[in-house]
Amino acid sequence: MRIKFLIHFTKIDKEECDIMVFNTPYGFEGVKSFSGKEMSFEEFKKQYPNAEFEIVTEGYCGYDTTFQGYIWQEGSDPLFGIMRIWNMGDRIYRI
Numbered sequence: 001m002r003i004k005f006l007i008h009f010t011k012i013d014k015e016e017c018d019i020m021v022f023n024t025p026y027g028f029e030g031v032k033s034f035s036g037k038e039m040s041f042e043e044f045k046k047q048y049p050n051a052e053f054e055i056v057t058e059g060y061c062g063y064d065t066t067f068q069g070y071i072w073q074e075g076s077d078p079l080f081g082i083m084r085i086w087n088m089g090d091r092i093y094r095i
Helices: 040-045
Strands: 006-009 017-023 036-039 052-061 066-073 080-085 091-094
Touching: 006 036, 017 040
Parallel strands: none
Antiparallel strands: 006 091, 017 036, 017 080, 052 066, 066 080
16 A cells, blocks of 8 residues: 655755656666666656655664655556655655
């Protein structure tokens, strides 16, 4: 069962936030390397306007929040992605 919810961050620094979109789930043909692209949130919204990010794992370290999971867009196979958010405020989960 998939549960949809929103996570609202206060006081983020957009210049320090990014999303890495992988061409293959964990590297190229079994080699642990990055094959894909890194982009800002604005670039991501333009390239994937109706995408949903399915969080598989999340991590917190100081002001840095990292989500790993799948990027779903209707009509396309899911892509693996890592989203990094620099957050100095609150994190609010809305179910």
